[in-house]
Amino acid sequence: MYTKFSFKKWVVAVVLSTPLLTLAADISLLNVSYDPTRELYVEYNAAFAKHWKAKTGDTVTVKQSHGGSGKQARGVIDGLSADVVTLALSYDIDEIGAKAKLIPKDWQKRLPHNSSPYTSTIVLLVRKGNPKGIKDWNDLTKPGISVITPNPKTSGGARWNYLAAYAYALKHNNNDDAKARDFVKKIYKNVPVLDSGARGSTTTFVERGIGDVLISWENEAFLAQKELGPDKFEIVVPTLSILAEPPVTVIDKVVDKRKTRAVAQAYLEYLYSEEGQEIAAKNYYRPTLESVAKRYEKQFPSISLIKIDDVFGGWQKAQKTHFADGATFDQIYQK
Amino acid sequence: MSKKTNVLPGFNLSLGYTLLYLSLIVLIPLSAAFLKTTEFSFSEFWQVVTAPRVVASYKLTFGASLIGAFINAIFGLLTAWVLVRYDFFGKKLIDALVDLPFALPTAVAGIALTAVYAKNGWIGSFLEPNGIHVAFTPVGVVIALTFIGLPFVVRTVQPVLEDLESETEEAAASLGANRWQTFYKIIFPALLPALMTGFALAFARAIGEYGSVIFIAGNMPMVSEITPLIIITKLEQYDYTGATAVAVVMLVISFLLLLAINGLQWWSNRRNAEAIE
Structure with missing residues (x-):
């Protein structure tokens, strides 16, 4: 049985x-x-x-x-x-x-x-009609401009944003590091909220209506425009950006x-x-x-793109000089 | 004490289980955190946990948690009072609403609070033109921490208040006490231990809170970064040891504060007992 x-x-x-x-x-x-x-x-x-x-x-x-x-x-x-x-x-x-x-x-x-296999870059997203007349990175340092970008300590995208602005400053100041640091410091003085991730920043800018300009992945900017309609936001392509x-x-x-x-x-x-x-x-x-x-030539405007390996000596080095504890990003917020 | 008065057998067995359970669930994971920090020398450890940004975050986390717990102690007591002492239409509904912060995923709470207090939100659109900024400031942090802590006070005070017999109040009144005296000499002392427990729970919960705060805080270094965010930041940089070092400091401070609150509670209990004798 x-x-x-x-x-x-x-x-x-x-x-x-x-x-x-x-x-x-x-x-x-x-x-x-x-x-x-x-x-x-x-x-x-x-x-x-x-x-x-x-x-x-x-x-x-x-x-x-x-x-x-x-x-x-x-x-x-x-x-x-x-x-x-x-x-x-x-x-x-x-x-x-x-x-x-x-x-x-x-x-x-x-x-x-x-x-x-694919790349992207960092662009600026502004509100319809570009009321503050933002054309390039140096406009972000002006007083009275509110800039939205996530925290580079917690967001990979935010690190690209930081480096793109830094690279622009280097180019326009004969590679003077001190001046470039001062340049990004001025930008971050204009940042009212540091979200922990790129999507968080997009939400702050798009849904909460905070800020005049969002520093963003190009693909995120296109996506925001597609989802919310081109009648609300415009993409501003800076003269120089970084190849992500x-x-x-x-x-x-x-x-x-x-x-x-x-x-x-x-x-x-x-x-x-x-x-x-x-x-x-x-x-x-x-x-x-x-x-x-x-x-797809029409979709992607040609921008002069710098490479992180050429300007910052690769990610390991960029991480150490800019985003480690006590490095250039932290110094912005030290008194 | 337990030996001579306990009618049920099994003290040894149940204590054994208690210790095993606590070790498995609480002590082993926590000791792992302590062990991880031994990769640091003491001076390295000290340097990490006393960096200005980290210290600013302790102040915000513990300060905002304390304020949030205080607000909850006052208004939680009031809510519990109303729910126990009065009967009104929709009381059951309000009673259920109190538990909502328990059940709600914290991220949902954070997003909802931010949406309401941002400058285009329902409340924010009234506050911002008057120069009151809530979202993306430390005030927002306090609001989020108050939100998540409310049920703790209500739910600890409520049963004690229910058990409080109205005879004692009547006796006090017949002995000539006015309403205020009845409250602060008779009712309040009886509620105090429960209120303190509720306060401690709300406080402890607030210290560890991440999800709801992160959306409304703004996360500006030195201003509105909470300590749990600092820990996440360190993990994001693959600095496991640094993250656990900060975590250990939080743990020790939380434990000491809770111990102090428990001590205070024990002391007030004893004083109460003496007063009754």
Whole structure:
């Protein structure tokens, strides 16, 4: 009696688990990304799944996780099994290598364009009609102008903002560091609220009606304009800005353990394809592929863009001189 | 004491469980924080936790929490009084409303408060033209911390007030006490321990609060940065040790303050007992 029942149970268990076994043959990937890429990757994941199915017959499901870039990197350091990360700045990915040893040191050399399939930059968003007549970075230092930007200590986007303004000041003051520091200090004196993230600042500017100008990611500015209508806000393109390269990489230790290296690698490489680039451009990221860039020429005005490696000696150095405790940003607020 | 009077068996077993439970849930995670800071030498630790920006944040966090808890002690007592002593239409609804700050996700509270107090919000649009700035100033921090702390005082005072027998008040009145004397000599002393517990809970809750404050504070260094934000800031820079160092300081100050409040409560209880004898 007992053995019979248990045999039956076994049969049931095996029958029930068969569909599970076939499901397990499907592949799933986890892409850990930052806040503003949500819409981009929803579209891209569907496109990639189709491409992969046609190429190999396998079904791939990509799960997405979004949040502040630094917080996401800490999640991966603390054990979140991301197959790939697509973050806001290379500093955050560097730390995944340094703190958790999940990727090699030279990860950024593994894919073209510093492992950044798409780029963006920093622009200024003003209210309709530009009532304060803001044209360029130096207008932000004028008294009576209220500037909205997040806190560079907590927001990756805010660090790009700070560096863009700093680079402008360097260029106009013969690379005089003291004058550039003074320049950004004047801007931050005009900042009434330092939100902890880029989306928070957009909300403060758009919903709360605070500030005359929002320093913003170009893609966020386009998105705000699209969501809220071009009759409310205008994008002002400064004469000089910074080339923001949000990089991507596979997490070696994770893909080797989960045996997903081939598909994870293909997932990132497909971002550089015609279709991947098209989706990035549609979501307001600047494409790196020449042919797609040409097609979207009108959408993205040409700005003279400096590179962080050229002007600030890379992220590690920029972080240390400008955003570490007691560095130039902290000095703005010291009496 | 427990040995000779306890009618139910199992003191050893229940104490054992209590200690195990407290260790697992409270002590082990906290000691991990303390251990992490040992990566610092003492002078490094001291330098991190006494940096001007950090000190300014302690002042704001503890100051605003204290003010918030005080406001709640006064108005929470009033609310509890009204809910216990009077009957009116919609009383059950108000009673349920009191718990709302408990249930609401703190971020929702923060966003709602900011929307109301910003210069284009319902209240802010009246205050700002008169030069009163609430959102994005330390005043906003106090308001958020008052909001989240309210239920603690009401819910601790309410049952005590319910148990208070009206005979004692009648006796006081018949012995010639006026209304004010009845309140501050008879009712208030009986409520004081519960009120202090409510105050301590509201205060402790406010110190650790992050979600609701972060939206309304403005987060300006030296002015409106709360200590939990400093901790997040340090984590954002991958400075785990620095973050835990600040956390440990918060922990120690909170613990000492709560200990002091408990001591005060014990003292007032004893004084009460003596007065009754």
